Amino acid sequence: MAIIEVENLSKSFGEVKAVNEISFAVSEGEIFGFLGPNGAGKSTTIRMLTGVLKPTSGIVKMFGKNFWENTIPIKQLISSVSETANVYNDLNGMYNLLLMAQLYGISKKVREERAVVLLKKFELYDKRNLKAKAYSKGMKQRLLICMALMSEPKILFLDEPTSGLDVQTSILVRHLIKEYNQKGMTIFLTTHNMDVANELCDRIAIINNGKIVSLNAPEKLKKLFQENHKIEFSFNRDVSAEEIKNMSSTKEVEKTKEGWSLIVNDVNKSLVEIIEFAKLRKLEITRIATPEPSLEEIFLKIINGR
Amino acid sequence: MNNATKDKKSIVTPRESKLNQFLSQINRSFAISKKNVKIYYNKGPVAIQGIAFPIILFFAFTIGRQIEPPHVVSGLVSLIIFLTSTSIAPIVFPWETRDKTLEKLITCPISIKTIVLGDIWGSFFFGVLFSIFPLIIGIVLLSLWNALNIGIMIVAIIVAAFAFSCFSSILSVPPSDTPSYTMILTIIVKFPLIFLSGIFGSIESAPYSVLSPVTYFTDIINFGFTGSSAFGPLGILLDFAVLLTFGFGFLGLSLYFHGKVLQRRFTA
Numbered sequence: 261m262a263i264i265e266v267e268n269l270s271k272s273f274g275e276v277k278a279v280n281e282i283s284f285a286v287s288e289g290e291i292f293g294f295l296g297p298n299g300a301g302k303s304t305t306i307r308m309l310t311g312v313l314k315p316t317s318g319i320v321k322m323f324g325k326n327f328w329e330n331t332i333p334i335k336q337l338i339s340s341v342s343e344t345a346n347v348y349n350d351l352n353g354m355y356n357l358l359l360m361a362q363l364y365g366i367s368k369k370v371r372e373e374r375a376v377v378l379l380k381k382f383e384l385y386d387k388r389n390l391k392a393k394a395y396s397k398g399m400k401q402r403l404l405i406c407m408a409l410m411s412e413p414k415i416l417f418l419d420e421p422t423s424g425l426d427v428q429t430s431i432l433v434r435h436l437i438k439e440y441n442q443k444g445m446t447i448f449l450t451t452h453n454m455d456v457a458n459e460l461c462d463r464i465a466i467i468n469n470g471k472i473v474s475l476n477a478p479e480k481l482k483k484l485f486q487e488n489h490k491i492e493f494s495f496n497r498d499v500s501a502e503e504i505k506n507m508s509s510t511k512e513v514e515k516t517k518e519g520w521s522l523i524v525n526d527v528n529k530s531l532v533e534i535i536e537f538a539k540l541r542k543l544e545i546t547r548i549a550t551p552e553p554s555l556e557e558i559f560l561k562i563i564n565g566r
Numbered sequence: 567m568n569n570a571t572k573d574k575k576s577i578v579t580p581r582e583s584k585l586n587q588f589l590s591q592i593n594r595s596f597a598i599s600k601k602n603v604k605i606y607y608n609k610g611p612v613a614i615q616g617i618a619f620p621i622i623l624f625f626a627f628t629i630g631r632q633i634e635p636p637h638v639v640s641g642l643v644s645l646i647i648f649l650t651s652t653s654i655a656p657i658v659f660p661w662e663t664r665d666k667t668l669e670k671l672i673t674c675p676i677s678i679k680t681i682v683l684g685d686i687w688g689s690f691f692f693g694v695l696f697s698i699f700p701l702i703i704g705i706v707l708l709s710l711w712n713a714l715n716i717g718i719m720i721v722a723i724i725v726a727a728f729a730f731s732c733f734s735s736i737l738s739v740p741p742s743d744t745p746s747y748t749m750i751l752t753i754i755v756k757f758p759l760i761f762l763s764g765i766f767g768s769i770e771s772a773p774y775s776v777l778s779p780v781t782y783f784t785d786i787i788n789f790g791f792t793g794s795s796a797f798g799p800l801g802i803l804l805d806f807a808v809l810l811t812f813g814f815g816f817l818g819l820s821l822y823f824h825g826k827v828l829q830r831r832f833t834a
Contacts, residue, residue, distance in 0.1 A: 273833055310673045312832055332587070335675035344832075345673065346666035350605045362597035363674040365590055407670075 262321075263288040263415060263446050264309070269318030270470075271304050278304040280470035281318065286415075286448060291441050293461030294450040295559060301470040302450035303343055306419045309448065310340040322415065336364065339413035341404045343420045349393035353384055353403055356392055357410050364411040371410065378406040381436070398429040405433065409440070416440065418449040422456055434460060454559060466562050474562050481558050489527040490551055493534055494519025496544040507533045519547060591680045598671070598684025599691065606654050606661070607692065611749050616653035616692060620645045627766045636791035639704030641766035643697055643723075644784040648760065651693025651727040652734035655685045656752045657745045659738040659824075663831045664745070672828075682824045685738075686731045686817070693727035701787075710791055718802065719790040725806060726783040729813030733779070735820040741830040769796035782808045 262285035271279040279301040286292040296302045307313040309320055311331050320327040322334050347356050354375055361371030379385040382402040387395065392403060401421070408416060421437065422430040437460055441447050451457055457464050458478050466474040466481075474481060504513050504520055509530045512523035524530040527550055538545050606612055624642050633641070662668035671681055701719060710716065737752045763780035764772045769788075775781040782805040785796050795801025 307669075307832070312669055312672050314829055332591075332675045332677060335673065340673045342669060342673070344666055345670040347670075348601065348605065348667055349665065351601070355604070359597060359601050360674065363594050363671070363676055365594065365675075 261288050262286065263290075263323060264292075264448065265319075265321040266309070267319045267321075269305070269308060269320060270316045271301075271308055271313060272316045277470050279308070279315075282467070282470070282472045284465055284472060284475055286446060287462075288446055289441070289444055290462045291437070291447045291449065291460050293457040293464040294448065294467060295452060295454075295457055295464055296450075296467035297452060300467045302452075302467060303419055304470075305467070306340065306342065306417050306448070306450055307344065310338065310342070310417050311335055312342075312344075336411075337413060338415040338417065339408040339411050340417035341401075341408045341419060341421060342417070343423065345404070347392045347395075347400055347403050347407065350391060352389050352391050353379065353395070353406075354388040356403060357406055360407040361410045366411065374410055374412075375406075378409055382406050383432070398425050401425055402429065402433070405436070413445065415446045415448065418447060420451055420453075421449060422451070422453060430456075466559060468562070489524055491522045491524055491527065491530055491534065491548070492516070492519065492551060493522075493548040494546050495538060496546055499541065499543065503537075507537065509533065591677060592683070594676050595680045595683035595687060598676075598681060599687035602654060602658055602685060602688030603691065606658060606688065609657070609661075611657055611745060612653045612692075615749070615752070616650040616696065620649045623649075623760065631766070633766050635708060636704075636788060637766055639700070639708065639791060640784050640787035643700050643704065643787055644763070644765045644780050645760065646700055647693050647697040647723060647726050647783065648730055648780050649756070650696040651689050651730040652737075652752065652756055653689065654692055655689040655731055655735040656737040656748050658685045658688070659831070660742045660745045660748045663741070663743040669832060672832075678825050678828050679821050682735055682821055686728075686735050686820075689731035689734055690727045693730060694723055697723050697727065704791070708791060715790040715793070719787055722783060722786040722790075722806070722809075725809050725813070726779075726786075729779060729809045729816070732813045732817040732820060736816050736823065739820070739823040739827055741827045743831070764796070779809060779812045782806075782812075 264286035266285070267283050268281045269279060269283070270277065270281050282301075282305065284292075294302050294305065304313060308315050309322075309327070311327070314328065323337065325334060327334050348359070351359065357375040357378065358371055361374065366374070375388075376385070379388050382405065384399060384402055384406065387399065392400060395403060401424075405418075405421065418437070422433050425433065434456065437447060437449070441460075447460075449456075449460065461478060463475065463477050464481060465472050501513055501515060504510065504522070507522075507530060509524045509526045510522050511525060514521040522530065531548070531550075534545070534548065537543070620642070623645055627641060627645075628638060659668065662671070668681075672678075698720075701723065704710075705716060734752065737755060738748055740748070740751070742748055759778045759780055762772075762774050763778035763784060764775035765780060765784050769775050769781055769785055786802050786805045789795045789802050789805075795805070797804050
């Protein structure tokens with residue numbers, strides 16, 4: 261069942277159409293990824309879904325209600341961590357959390373308990389009385405996520421949640437995203453990190469120049485490119501690129517450090533061709549592999565319209 | 567009925583909960599005000615405009631002049647209340663736009679009106695707090711022990727702090743993210759109102775003083791100490807009426823214009 265429904269959503273800044281009639285739906289309990297290069301329209305979309313920017317046109321529905329006609333009751337059930345928002349640097353970590361909870365109308369006792377639990381979970385408890393200006397980028401990002409979780413939202417919007425974080429913090433954040441999702445929280449996240457999207461998301465929309473160019477599960481996205489499968493191999497001695505190119509199902513040939521990398525239409529046919537090729541020339545195949553295309557490659561292909 | 571269905575129903579806002587929603591927003595505006603108190607009271611621009619300027623102007627107005635003691639007290643209290651209660655609200659919006667904390671607030675379940683009110687409360691408390699002390703000192707020094715007059719002056723401080731805070735909130739309407747720009751604007755607007763007003767002197771002898779809201783507060787404090795108003799026997803009623811009209815008028819304008827320019831703060 262769709263908890264977020266977006267229909268023909270657009271946002272223009274003067275002449276520039278940052279988001280151009282995008283439509284999608286996010287199911288309850290899903291982790292929905294929004295991928296795209298810088299300037300593709302990811303942050304503008306998330307800002308329209310969280311009440312910061314009013315859409316130029318289109319409809320956003322959450323919980324079956326029009327968001328922009330019910331902003332306060334809907335905001336009560338959602339929360340966000342945005343790249344374009346910040347913590348209060350002049351307040352300490354604990355007060356930042358308590359303030360957020362007060363703005364959601366959470367009682368004093370509950371907000372104090374929740375703040376302690378979250379600060380411990382996100383490894384900030386020891387620094388709770390330090391002003392946020394003394395926090396590192398990673399600590400601020402964790403604090404922002406804690407602030408968003410104070411209200412125990414039904415939908416959590418995360419804008420580049422692991423951007424600029426060290427490896428340890430990034431792993432912690434990913435782990436906690438999964439944990440909260442398993443508890444039933446719907447998560448909408450934007451990222452340009454393929455690993456994050458691949459690891460976390462149930463479905464991924466790819467946005468470029470303000471338009472959604474693909475919307476699928478990570479596995480399905482990969483399958484879409486099975487016809488562009490890659491074969492990597494090497495022989496015990498050199499052969500010319502021209503000879504390799506003559507293989508009938510080969511689309512692209514690339515000489516690599518280790519040997520050859522082919523993009524082929526039909527992986528089985530190409531494997532047979534490579535073996536025949538080696539037999540005919542009395543070559544020894546020292547390595548052969550058929551790696552799955554990475555999400556990054558798929559992403560770049562979609563973005564480049566290939 | 568499962569929890570998800572219950573939650574979806576709970577976002578439908580029934581009519582009877584409108585009052586609760588209103589009270590909840592007021593309550594949340596106090597949380598914003600408390601945050602402003604913690605963050606902005608010790609910021610440089612606030613300290614300069616709210617504390618340094620009243621002291622400097624007090625000496626500039628009084629040194630070398632023969633001023634009646636009640637007028638010295640009323641003038642000082644007027645300066646302090648006007649400058650302190652107009653020192654915080656104008657800088658919060660540009661400051662928070664620049665620090666990107668306004669965007670965090672906007673994603674919370676509060677309206678822009680709640681945020682504006684929170685900023686006004688912050689200025690209001692600052693104004694009341696700093697004006698009460700010179701008033702008490704004046705009462706002690708001038709041996710004024712008339713409970714009614716003291717009560718009138720305290721109410722005047724509350725009304726004037728509210729009116730001036732609402733007025734100052736409108737100075738942060740231009741969607742700037744540069745606090746210094748707003749500071750310059752506030753000085754350009756506030757100083758003429760001080761010079762026009764009848765502080766440290768006779769209101770009757772300064773005909774243009776009626777154009778400044780500070781005059782009406784000064785008149786109430788003068789009345790508290792001397793028992794007479796520059797506007798006649800019912801003068802303090804006029805003073806209160808003007809201050810309340812001024813306050814609510816600017817409150818309405820401020821809420822309206824802040825709503826109008828909000829989007830421009832995030833798209834500039």
